[in-house]
Amino acid sequence: xxxxxxxxxxxxxxxxxxxxxxxxxxxxxxxxxxxxxxxxxxxxxxxxxxxxxxxxxxxxxxxxxxxxxxxxxxxxxxxxxxxxxxxxxxxxxxxxxxxxxxxxxxxxxxxxxxxxxxxxxxxxxxxxxxxxxxxxxxxxxxxxxxxxxxxxxxxxxxxxxxxxxxxxxxxxxxxxxxxxxxxxxxxxxxxxxxxxxxxxxxxxxxxxxxxxxxxxxxxxxxxxxxxxxxxxxxxxxxxxxx
Amino acid sequence: xxxxxxxxxxxxxxxxxxxxxxxxxxxxxxxxxxxxxxxxxxxxxxxxxxxxxxxxxxxxxxxxxxxxxxxxxxxxxxxxxxxxxxxxxxxxxxxxxxxxxxxxxxxxxxxxxxxxxxxxxxxxxxxxxxxxxxxxxxxxxxxxxxxxxxxxxxxxxxxxxxxxxxxxxxxxxxxxxxxxxxxxxxxxxxxxxxxxxxxxxxxxxxxxxxxxxxxxxxxxxxxxxxxxxxxxxxxxxxxxxxxxxxxxxxxxxxxxxxxxxxxxxxxxxxxxxxxxxxxxxxxxxxxxxxxxxxxxxxxxxxxxxxxxxxxxxxxxxxxx
Ligand SMILES: Nc1ncnc2c1ncn2[C@@H]1O[C@H](COP(=O)(O)OP(=O)(O)OP(=O)(O)O)[C@@H](O)[C@H]1O
Ligand SMILES: [Mg+2]
Numbered sequence: 001x002x003x004x005x006x007x008x009x010x011x012x013x014x015x016x017x018x019x020x021x022x023x024x025x026x027x028x029x030x031x032x033x034x035x036x037x038x039x040x041x042x043x044x045x046x047x048x049x050x051x052x053x054x055x056x057x058x059x060x061x062x063x064x065x066x067x068x069x070x071x072x073x074x075x076x077x078x079x080x081x082x083x084x085x086x087x088x089x090x091x092x093x094x095x096x097x098x099x100x101x102x103x104x105x106x107x108x109x110x111x112x113x114x115x116x117x118x119x120x121x122x123x124x125x126x127x128x129x130x131x132x133x134x135x136x137x138x139x140x141x142x143x144x145x146x147x148x149x150x151x152x153x154x155x156x157x158x159x160x161x162x163x164x165x166x167x168x169x170x171x172x173x174x175x176x177x178x179x180x181x182x183x184x185x186x187x188x189x190x191x192x193x194x195x196x197x198x199x200x201x202x203x204x205x206x207x208x209x210x211x212x213x214x215x216x217x218x219x220x221x222x223x224x225x226x227x228x229x230x231x232x233x234x235x236x237x238x239x240x241x242x
Numbered sequence: 243x244x245x246x247x248x249x250x251x252x253x254x255x256x257x258x259x260x261x262x263x264x265x266x267x268x269x270x271x272x273x274x275x276x277x278x279x280x281x282x283x284x285x286x287x288x289x290x291x292x293x294x295x296x297x298x299x300x301x302x303x304x305x306x307x308x309x310x311x312x313x314x315x316x317x318x319x320x321x322x323x324x325x326x327x328x329x330x331x332x333x334x335x336x337x338x339x340x341x342x343x344x345x346x347x348x349x350x351x352x353x354x355x356x357x358x359x360x361x362x363x364x365x366x367x368x369x370x371x372x373x374x375x376x377x378x379x380x381x382x383x384x385x386x387x388x389x390x391x392x393x394x395x396x397x398x399x400x401x402x403x404x405x406x407x408x409x410x411x412x413x414x415x416x417x418x419x420x421x422x423x424x425x426x427x428x429x430x431x432x433x434x435x436x437x438x439x440x441x442x443x444x445x446x447x448x449x450x451x452x453x454x455x456x457x458x459x460x461x462x463x464x465x466x467x468x469x470x471x472x473x474x475x476x477x478x479x480x481x482x483x484x485x486x487x488x489x490x491x492x493x494x495x496x497x498x499x500x501x502x503x504x505x506x507x508x509x510x511x512x513x514x515x516x517x518x519x520x521x522x523x524x525x526x527x528x529x530x531x532x533x534x535x536x537x538x539x540x541x542x543x544x545x546x547x548x549x550x551x552x553x554x555x556x557x558x559x560x561x562x
Binding site for chain 2: 006087093237238
């Protein structure tokens, strides 16, 4: 028996159905973007934009928005395994022919896909509001250079990182809340690098950005192997619950 | 569903010297048994006996420490996990349903996990088997415990399992819901489904099962419910007398068939090899000793006595 996308699809479909009726997930998906779109937008609109400050301010606002693809998936994915375990649904799922890789990839997609949709939507709204209401100098600063490209590229890369960290934490946790805190903490490092870049502590260069992107991409594509190795069916089924 | 042709087949489950040890604790040890195709096999034992651990081991959720087994024709090994799990199904102790999803949505998810072709057909049949067709659109969170158990049973029937493992399917149910589940199991039995049923309820095992194994970490006894009763107890005679004997040892010791005796509030209980030989000899001895016999009869034991006897033996053994 080999890897089955049917089984991945079954879990993914189930998760998306579940989200729609899960107040906690709805709240996370709504609150995170709401929070992280309001501030940068207000800042930008309020700014009256002269000189060098503009670039920095635009950079900061955009960076702020990259928090969405980090926080949102890390909270959702932290729930993925320990949450099922808590509800007692993990054992029946693991009693089917599903392989751990299938389950993990399904769980990853279930956190990744909605994040991507929400994060891009947030960015789109931000761009639209900026275009309509911000000072023209700021608008041109946003569209100048590689800002938009960087944003579009780093959104999925960061989300992937956060998803895998969250699932890894989730396979080893016995408590949903602790898993979420640990997961958010664990997903922060790449964000910290970006903060340092935008504050010019680390000098931004194309080479550095590409290196960072490549590192994240490699992590996103390979992490499932590590997480699969951490996924111990026996411990998850018999281990004590939190 | 499964074996309806009368031809000889290899057993549905073969277990040989299987053990599972956790870090400090022995869950079950050196367990050997077979379950025939179409059989309802009861796995009876008190709390902590290792029933659930056995089911999980045979269901490839956990790895055995030693020993071997074949489940639904596939040898138990880490590599064969998916193959075994696709041929069997397990209904765990708690139903484990997605409470925010409807009955139908729960079953759709599992139909996908089993990669079933005719999803609608499988779901309709499973729901029909547990009489839940009209509740298909209800959210599982809104169902009673008994109904949730039935949904879990429907879920376990989806893939037409060669072996259906039911782990304490009636635990926590009221008598009405329990009877419904019993009737469902009986109807599955009619259809020839091989069932491995764990329970700590004797009447359940006695009522539903073709054969019963009594487990208390090790396998204590195995057989048909009526056989077990005979097998465990040394056959015995109950003697009631108007007054106690002056010298019971002298009277009972003289009767060859009596292997041992003990005084009870109403008289004596004698361990005998064959009640049919012992009874007349004993009657003669008692009359010779001038005892007034009120009654002299073979003791009858329910399976419950067998069970309690075994479990108590273990408690005594452990406290030693
Ligand atoms: N993960 C584990 N680590 C250590 N010991 C365990 C573990 N899981 C089970 N045990 C022990 O193994 C023994 C058998 O447990 P099991 O759950 O199989 O019993 P059971 O017969 O199903 O009991 P019950 O009737 O309570 O369901 C128990 O003593 C239990 O404490
Ligand atoms: Mg149990």
